[in-house]
Structure formats: C-alpha cells, structure tokens
Amino acid sequence: MKRFILSISLFFLAFSANAAEMDDVGTITFPTSGSPEAQAHFLRGVAILHSFGWKQSRTEFQAAQKADPDFAMAYWGESLTYNHPLISEWDRETPMAVLSKLGSTTEERIASAPTDREKGFIAAVDALFFGDGDTMERRTAYMHKMRSMYERYPDDEEVAAYYALSLLMSAGPAGEGHRQNVLAGSIAMGLTQRNPRHPGAVHYTIHAFDDPIHAPIALQAAWVFDDIAPAVSHARHMPTHIFIQHGMWQEVSDSNESAYGAAVALWVPGDMAGDMTHALDWGQYGDLQLGDYDRAAMWIKRMEGVAERNSTQQRVVDALPTVKARMVIETQQWKTLPVTESSHETELLATGLSAVHLGKLDTARKAAERLAAKSAELDNSDRSYYARNAKPMQIMHRSVAGMLAIAEGDTDKGLAMLSEGVAIAESMRPPNGAPNPLKPIHELYGEALLEANQADAAADQFARSLQRTPNRPLSLLGLARSYAAVGNESGAKKQYQKLAEVWKDRDFPVLEEANRYLASTGDDAD
Numbered sequence: 001m002k003r004f005i006l007s008i009s010l011f012f013l014a015f016s017a018n019a020a021e022m023d024d025v026g027t028i029t030f031p032t033s034g035s036p037e038a039q040a041h042f043l044r045g046v047a048i049l050h051s052f053g054w055k056q057s058r059t060e061f062q063a064a065q066k067a068d069p070d071f072a073m074a075y076w077g078e079s080l081t082y083n084h085p086l087i088s089e090w091d092r093e094t095p096m097a098v099l100s101k102l103g104s105t106t107e108e109r110i111a112s113a114p115t116d117r118e119k120g121f122i123a124a125v126d127a128l129f130f131g132d133g134d135t136m137e138r139r140t141a142y143m144h145k146m147r148s149m150y151e152r153y154p155d156d157e158e159v160a161a162y163y164a165l166s167l168l169m170s171a172g173p174a175g176e177g178h179r180q181n182v183l184a185g186s187i188a189m190g191l192t193q194r195n196p197r198h199p200g201a202v203h204y205t206i207h208a209f210d211d212p213i214h215a216p217i218a219l220q221a222a223w224v225f226d227d228i229a230p231a232v233s234h235a236r237h238m239p240t241h242i243f244i245q246h247g248m249w250q251e252v253s254d255s256n257e258s259a260y261g262a263a264v265a266l267w268v269p270g271d272m273a274g275d276m277t278h279a280l281d282w283g284q285y286g287d288l289q290l291g292d293y294d295r296a297a298m299w300i301k302r303m304e305g306v307a308e309r310n311s312t313q314q315r316v317v318d319a320l321p322t323v324k325a326r327m328v329i330e331t332q333q334w335k336t337l338p339v340t341e342s343s344h345e346t347e348l349l350a351t352g353l354s355a356v357h358l359g360k361l362d363t364a365r366k367a368a369e370r371l372a373a374k375s376a377e378l379d380n381s382d383r384s385y386y387a388r389n390a391k392p393m394q395i396m397h398r399s400v401a402g403m404l405a406i407a408e409g410d411t412d413k414g415l416a417m418l419s420e421g422v423a424i425a426e427s428m429r430p431p432n433g434a435p436n437p438l439k440p441i442h443e444l445y446g447e448a449l450l451e452a453n454q455a456d457a458a459a460d461q462f463a464r465s466l467q468r469t470p471n472r473p474l475s476l477l478g479l480a481r482s483y484a485a486v487g488n489e490s491g492a493k494k495q496y497q498k499l500a501e502v503w504k505d506r507d508f509p510v511l512e513e514a515n516r517y518l519a520s521t522g523d524d525a526d
Contacts, residue, residue, distance in 0.1 A: 025051060025229040026199030030158045033114045038068035045077050050161065050200030053232035054081045055266060072113040072122055075102055079125050085169045086207065089135040096129050106130060117156070120149045124162075136170065143170040150187075157191055161200035164188045168207055184208045185217070192221065199228050199235070206241050211430035212468055215245030226255065233263035233275035240282050244433060247471020249502065252286030253295070259283075260302070273310040277319040280306065284323050285434035288330040289473055291506040296327055318344065325350035326438045330474075334358050339366040345374055345393050346438055352400030353439065356407045364404045371397035391428050395421040396437045399444055411452055418445040422461070431468050440465050446478045455485035473502050477510060484517060493521055 025047040034042055045060030058081040064074035079095035099122075102112040106126050113119040124145035131138040143166035149156075150163040167184035185208030191201035205221040208214075222242035229235035237259035243251040259279035267276065284299035303320050310316045325346035328335050334354035337347055352367030354360075375393035402417030421441040431440075446461030459482035465475040480495035496514040503511060 025053075025232065025235075027195060027197045028158065028199070029195070032071075032073050033118060034064060034071040034073060035068040038064040038071045038074060041067060042071070042074055042077060045074075046158070047199055048229065048232055049077060049080060050198070050203055051229045051232040051235035051238075052084065052203075053229065053234060054084075055271065056232060057081050070112075072102055072109075073118055075099055076118075076121050076125055079129065085139075085165060092129055095125070099125065099129060117149075117153060117159075120145070120152070120159075121162075124149065124166075136172070139166070140170040142166055157195055157198065160187055160191050161198065161204065164191070164204045164208070165200065168204065181208050182214075185214075189217075189221075192224075196224065197228060199225070202228070203235070203238060206238055210241045210245070210432045212245050212470065213430060215242050218242045219246065230258070231262050231265070233259045233266065233279065236262050237275070237279050237282065240286075241432060244282070244286070245470065247289075247469075247502075249286045249289040249471070253283055253290065253292075256280070256283030256286065269309070272315075273306050273313055274315050276306050277303065277316050281319055281323060282434055284326065288326065289471075289502065291473070291503045291508060293327075293331055296330075300324060300327060322346045322438070326434070328354060329439050332357075336360055336363050339363060339370055341370075343367075343370060345371060345396055348374075349396045349400065349437055349439065352396075353403060356400070356403045359407075361404060361407055364400060364407070368397055368401040368404055371400060391424050392436045395424050395441050398424070399437065399439060399441060403444070403448065406448060406452075415445070415448060415452065418448055421445070435469060440469055440472070440475070442468065443472070443475045443478060446475070446482070450478060450482055450485070455482045458482040459486065459488075459491075471498065471502060473499055476502070480514070480517070489521055493518060 025044065028043060028047050028050070030043055030046055032039060032042060041060045041064035045057040045064065048057040048060065058078055061074050061078040061081065064071055065078070068074065075098055079098045082091045082094045083089055099109055102109040102122070106123075109126055110119050110122050113122045124142050127145050128138050128142035131141045133141070143163075146159070146163040146166040149159045153159045164184040164187040167180050167187075171180040171184075185205050188201045188204040188208060191198055192205065195201060202221040202225040206218045206225065209218040219242055222239035225235060226239040237256055240252050240255045240259075243255065256279040260276060260283060263273075263275035263279060267273065280299050280303045284296050284303075287293075287295040287299065300320075300323050303316075303323050307316050307320045321344040325344075327333075328350040334357045336351045336354045336358065337343070339348065339351060343351070348367045348371050352364045352371070355362075355364035355367060371393060375390045375397055378390040378393060398417045398421035402414040402421065404414070405411075405417060406414030418441065422445055425441045442461045442465035446458045446465060449455075449458035449461060459479060462475050462479035462482055466472065466479065469475065476495050476499040480492045480499060483489075483491035483495060496517055500511060500514050500518075
C-alpha cells in the first residue's frame with residue numbers, strides 16, 4: 001500500500017492545465033492501492049469531493065481510472081459525485097452503472113478492492129446505491145457500514161470524515177436528529193484538531209451546527225473553509241451558512257460573490273446551474289440586509305441570465321421569482337402581480353403582503369387562497385437533511401390571511417392567524433440560510449402587534465426573531481420601536497445603535513428616526 005499525504009499543489013501541476021485555478025483544495029491523508037499517477041488524481045478528487053465540487057472531482061476520479069483501470073477506489077469516488085448527500089436523491093442509476101464496472105454482484109464489487117479497508121469503502125457505497133429500500137433507508141444502511149468502519153479504524157481520517165457525513169445524510173430533516181448531528185460535528189471537529197485544513201472536517205462541522213444555537217461552535221471552521229478550494233463554488237459559498245447565523249452581512253455578500261464567480265467559470269451549456277443560483281439567492285439576501293439595493297437588483301439581473309440559459313432546471317425556475325419577491329418584501333417597495341394557478345409561492349407572499357399595504361384586498365384574498373391550496377398539494381415525503389415540506393407555505397398562507405383580516409378590521413382574528421404561523425415556525429427546524437418564508441413570521445407578527453399598540457408583546461416577537469435571524473435590520477428596527485414605546489430607553493438605544501451600524505453607509509429615512517432617538521437620549525448613531 002502506498003501512502004500519500006496530500007498538500008494538493010504538489011501533484012496538480014503535473015496532471016492538469018488548470019493548476020493556477022485549482023492549486024489548493026485542502027489537505028488529506030488517504031492511503032490506497034492505486035498506482036502513483038492514479039493516486040495523485042484520486043487524492044485531489046477526494047479533497048474536492050469533500051467540498052461538494054461534483055464535476056471537478058468526477059474529472060479527477062475518471063482520470064485515476066484511466067491511469068489505473070483496476071483501481072477500485074477510483075470508481076468508489078466517482079459514484080459519490082452524482083448526488084448531493086444532504087438533499088433528495090438526484091440520480092441513482094449512474095452511480096450503479098459506475099460501480100457495476102467493478103462487478104455485476106455485491107460480492108464481485110467488494111472483491112475488486114485488494115485491501116480490507118478498501119473493501120469496507122466499496123461495501124458502504126454498494127449499500128448506498130444497490131441496497132433495498134428508499135433513499136433514506138439506503139443512506140441509513142450506508143451510515144451503519146461507515147460506523148463499522150469507524151469502529152475498526154478509529155484513527156483513519158477519511159473513515160472519520162465519511163462517517164461524519166453519513167450521520168448527517170441519515171439523520172432525517174435537520175432539527176429532528178439533533179444527537180446524530182452533534183455526533184457528526186464532534187467527529188468532524190476532532191478530525192480538525194488533527195488536520196486543521198481537512199476540507200471535509202470543516203465542511204461537515206458547518207453542516208452539523210447550521211442553526212442559530214450551535215452556529216458559534218462552527219465559526220472557526222467557517223473561517224478555515226473560507227480559505228480552502230477557491231475554484232470550488234460550494235466551498236466558497238459554504239461559510240455563509242455560519243456567517244448568516246451571526247448576521248455578518250458583508251461576509252455573506254462577499255462569499256457568495258466568490259461562489260458565483262467560481263460557478264460561472266466552471267459552467268458549460270448542459271451543466272446544472274445549482275451552484276450559481278444558490279450563490280445568487282444567498283448573496284442577494286446579504287446585500288438586502290446591508291441595504292445595498294443596487295447590488296440586490298444586480299443579483300436579480302444575473303439570475304435572469306442564468307434562468308434564460310437554464311430554463312429546464314426547476315431549481316433555477318424557482319429561484320428567479322424568489323429573488324424578485326424578496327426584493328419587494330425587504331425593500332417594502334410594494335408591488336402586486338396577477339394571481340394565477342402557476343404563481344410561485346414566493347410571488348404569492350410578496351403579492352399578498354403588497355396588496356394589503358396597497359389596499360387591494362381582493363388581490364390579497366386571492367393570494368391567501370392560492371397559498372392555502374398550494375400547501376395542501378405539496379408532497380411531504382422528502383426525508384433528506386434539507387427536506388422541503390408544506391410548513392413554510394402554511395406560514396405564508398397565515399401571513400397573508402392574517403394581515404388581510406387586520407386590514408379588513410378584524411385585528412383579533414388576524415393576530416391569531418399570525419400567532420398560528422409562529423407556532424408552525426417553531427415546530428420546524430431552527431432556521432438556516434435566508435429566511436423561508438421570505439418574511440420571517442416572528443418579525444411580521446411583531447410588526448402587526450406594534451401597529452395594534454401591543455408593544456410589550458411586539459418586543460417579545462422581535463427578540464425571538466433576532467434569536468432566529470441575528471442582526472436582521474427590520475427586526476432590529478421593530479425591537480427598537482417596541483422598546484421605545486414601552487419606555488425601555490437603554491434597550492431601544494442598543495437596538496437603534498445596532499441598526500445604525502448595519503446601515504451605516506445608507507441614507508434611509510429610518511436612520512433619521514434612529515438619530516433623533518439617540519440624540520434625545522444623549523447619544524447619536526454617527
């Protein structure tokens with residue numbers, strides 16, 4: 001067995017014309033039985049795979065196969081490049097076809113690996129793709145195989161990394177498998193102590209602690225990952241999951257600008273555009289929180305171009321109305337669109353809230369009714385880590401219906417519906433990423449309570465909103481106003497100061513409000 005320690009740049013110059021772009025993807029140790037040339041490609045492929053660089057890692061694994069056709073682990077690696085492990089399965093057939101090159105049966109495929117350790121890796125992916133049951137059952141079987149590997153090879157860095165990932169894969173929707181998530185994170189953090197620049201260790205630490213409560217644990221991992229794999233879009237984006245949990249809006253914008261650039265550089269017609277749309281989606285949210293509406297509009301223009309070139313991809317189709325609707329909701333530049341059977345849920349939310357503010361109550365009613373119908377139609381069978389379900393749409397329905405009821409004069413009914421939305425939100429996993437729904441329900445409920453002269457209750461909702469979405473300007477503003485209304489001068493000053501810091505480069509009228517209050521209490525925002 002040959003042992004190679006990968007500081008990636010040592011090998012890549014010899015094997016790729018893109019060395020200037022891809023000279024750093026982290027450091028891993030993964031001894032295998034492959035030939036020296038195959039091993040160099042394999043190591044690079046594994047390192048990029050840990051960053052979820054599917055296309056780039058696949059190229060390396062296929063190069064390893066060409067250099068050493070009998071190298072079973074090269075086929076193992078390629079089989080893992082066709083699916084994101086934390087969302088619903090994209091493609092089972094292609095990984096099966098790749099692994100079938102090793103043999104037509106499980107026994108033949110496992111026998112193709114010359115060492116017990118490599119046989120263990122092959123057996124695990126065989127269970128993942130050839131096993132019985134649905135996606136989650138096969139992912140659970142894979143996790144059990146990796147657990148056995150981890151128990152047998154507790155000091156093996158790659159076994160530890162893939163076991164950590166398998167725990168996340170099989171935990172079910174995030175927020176349900178808390179113990180499994182924490183176990184994955186603890187294993188990943190232990191690996192980071194031994195190898196601080198292991199791309200999988202820092203990456204899986206971020207995924208394991210991607211919620212407002214645990215995010216501080218992963219901040220150091222986010223900073224490390226921010227400096228790994230500059231040409232892998234997902235690696236550029238991933239630190240955002242933790243930056244957003246800290247309200248670090250400039251870092252959110254910058255990381256996704258970098259991620260978008262990396263995705264554009266790699267894309268050719270026919271490729272999936274998911275990395276581009278994901279970066280555009282989150283990058284726009286960061287700039288909206290900064291109050292940079294020009295850049296927020298720029299993200300929309302970019303998304304329009306991506307959508308035009310990738311019109312058959314559902315993720316892109318969904319992303320364009322989302323960024324347009326978010327622009328309306330965050331800027332409060334109210335605008336309605338026709339309500340149709342094909343209206344996207346984010347359009348319906350933005351149109352419904354806009355219609356209430358513009359006095360177009362019939363339009364708001366249609367939006368609320370369509371949201372109710374769409375939520376009833378949604379399939380709730382997805383059990384992946386980042387599963388989609390009907391709950392966000394149920395919240396959207398109550399958001400629009402509640403605000404409509406208030407506008408029609410039934411404040412108690414409207415507030416009760418918004419309270420129902422809060423209860424649904426709190427039954428979900430803690431928020432990660434840009435809010436879903438686009439308008440955080442605690443914030444909306446707080447605004448409605450404040451308008452109804454219930455400032456104490458409003459303050460509670462804004463405080464809870466900020467626990468879930470830290471440093472969000474509209475929640476800072478709402479909490480400042482609520483504290484001011486109840487005479488909590490120190491609390492109001494603190495929130496106005498935070499708001500002034502986030503929007504320090506802006507010329508928004510609300511900052512005049514902040515300055516007036518701070519001046520009246522012996523302080524100012526400058």
